[in-house]
Every structure is written in structure tokens, then in C-alpha cells.
Amino acid sequence: MLSATVLTFALWSWGIGGAAQAAEPGKDATTANLPRILVLATGGTIAGQADPRATGAYKSGQVTGDQLVQSVPGLDKLASLNAEQISSIGSQDMNDKVWFALARRIQDALDKNEADGVVITHGTDTLEETAFFLDNVVRGDKPVVIVGSMRPATAVSADGPGNLYEAVQVAADPRARGRGVMAVLNDKIQGARSVTKTNTTSIETFNSPNDGPIGYVDTAGGIRFMAQAPGFRRTTYQLPAGEQLPRVEIVYSHANMDAVPIEDAISHGAKGIVLAGVGDGNTSKQALDALEQAAKKGIIVVRSTRVRSGFVTRNVEVDDDKNGFVVSEDLNPQKARVLSQLLIASGVTAPAELQRAFTATW
DSSP, X not given: OOOXXXXXXXXXXXXXXXXXXXXXXXXXXXXXXXXXXXXXXXXXXXXXXEOTTSTTOEETTOSOHHHHHHHSTTHHHHXXXXXXXXXXXXXXXXXXXXXXHHHHHHHHHHHTTOOSEEEEEOOSTTHHHHHHHHHHHOOSSSOEEEEOOSSOTTSTTXXXXXXXXXXXXXXXXXXXXXXXXXXXXXXXXXXTTTOEEOOSSOSSOEEOTTTOOSEEEETTTEEEESSOOOOSOOOOOOOOXXXXXXXXXXXXXXXXXXXXXXXXXXXXXXXXXXXXXXTTTBOOHHHHHHHHHHHHTTOEEEEXXXXXXXXXXXXXXXXXXXXXXXXXXXXXXXXXXXXXXXXXXXXXXXXXXXHHHHHTTO
């Protein structure tokens, strides 16, 4: 359990609740010409505070977006900042309702020219899924950056302040336009399609196994993008009516696998099934037979892999054409699920059309 003294010091080091707070962003006349950055807070470890249940334990989403913004020294010199609270949850509880609220608020801000860029503070567990979802539904070329931390706001060695500073720095940079949604953590800028969490607790957790970071943030050298912004226009999808995406289940392959997980997904009304397959998206004969039957019933079947890196390829180990399957290319199972949901909601259900959508950016 953290003592009151340690907790007070940790809050002071962030500038929360102490006299050392930065001036309220956007109030100084010298900020008039700074880029306008909208910060949307959702909770997560970056907004966490200590919990007495164990050493190092914390509760997510306890610090507000305003407090986060005001606590980082020098942040108000980078941009004119406006913070809004979308939710206060750990990202393990991220859901369609929050996703839709984020997407609508971002799109509204961009359409009305309220901001030159957007930063989203988020927990790390599902950060990559939120980033990929937003990358597929938000229209426009202004920077949208998602940021989190592996250590809570009250940790002595919290990584949140540095990450948030760099996220705002990237969102305020004109060179960040046209790159889609980006994740900025631990001095790296990574694209929404490729970024994934690779370690349970290390601050060096987010990587892009198939293509690497798209850029770096160096405290001495500033921002370095590794290539020019792509010139192609990204495909985006409309949000469906209501607050919920179609049900798509992920089924994890393993030794001695049978058809039960697939049959269970079908019985619960799944419109799609993503296989987290072994190797090149493969699984046992029993499971493949069940997936083939599911495809014949009109359920979308996408083969992905539980392996960390590499592409899933068509018609190599599995006859995808015969079975009516789709392969995820480079997308891991959780991102393949998101794209499947958006495609089904958009009325795209034919295997050939689905495959074109999965392959569209390659």
C-alpha cells in the first residue's frame, strides 16, 4: 500500500492537486497561434491511481482528462488544448458504445474545424483495437493519435506524462496529416493497422511486427517520420444505426481442438467467426469442417493466426476458395474481428468482396 506521502509526491510529480500545476491550456494570449488539439479521455492506466490491494496495484480511469492535460509540464507550449471526458474505464471494458461516441465526436470536431488534431488517452489492453476501429471509420486527413501508459499516474516512474507530451507533439505536427490513426508510446509512432501489444507489463510493449514504426519522437531531434505520408485515400465505413456492431467471435486454435467452440459461437448468433489459427491460420480437421459448415450457413469465416507476425495466405494449407473462407492477411485476430464487424454492418458479406477489403491496403 502506498503511503499518503508517496501518493502526494506522485500526484505532485504529475502536477495533480499541487501548486506546481501548469497554467490552464488555451488561456494565455501567447497560445493564440498554436495548433488546436482536442484531447478525448477514456480512462485506462494512464489515468490510474494507486489501490491498497497490493503493491503496485491501481484503479484505472481515476484521473480526469483535464487533470492529465494540466499536469504535464510544457504541454501548453505545444498546443492550445481542450480536454473532454468520453468515459472513465479500464480498456478491458472498452465497448461499442464508447467506440461510437469517440468516432462521432472526432468526426464532428474535424467536420466543424474545431481542432487541428485529436489525442485520445486510452488503456493499453485494447488500445490497438480502438485505434484500428477509428482508422476505419474516421474521415479526413488531420492527425488522430491514441496514447496510453503501462504505469499509472501515481507511479513514481509513470510513463504517462512523457507519452502524452509526445502524443500532443505528433498531433500538432503538420507532417502527421494523412497518416490515419497513430499510436504514440515510448518514443515510437506506429500505424493503427500494424501496432500491437507484445508484453504484459513492460513499457516497451507496443510494436508493429510486420512493418515496424512509421516514425520516432526524439527528445533531442524532434519527430522523425520514416516515409512520406501515403497518397492514397483510405477506405472508411459508416457507423451502423444504433450503438452496436454485429456479433463476431474469435475462436482460438490449439492442439486436440474439436468443433465445440465453433458450434457455441453459431448457437449464440455469431454473424462471423475469426479463427486465431496455428501457423498460417490453420486448425484441426474437426474445426475446419465446422467452419466450412458455418460458411455454408452464411456466417463469415476469416482465418487469422495466433502467431505474432507474418501474413496469412490463401489456398496454401487450406482450400479457401472451396470453403468460402477469407484470410486476414497481416491483421491479427482482434483487428480481423473489427474489420469483419464493419464490413458485415456495411452489407459486405460475399467472400470475394470481403477478401478485397482485407487486402485493400497492400
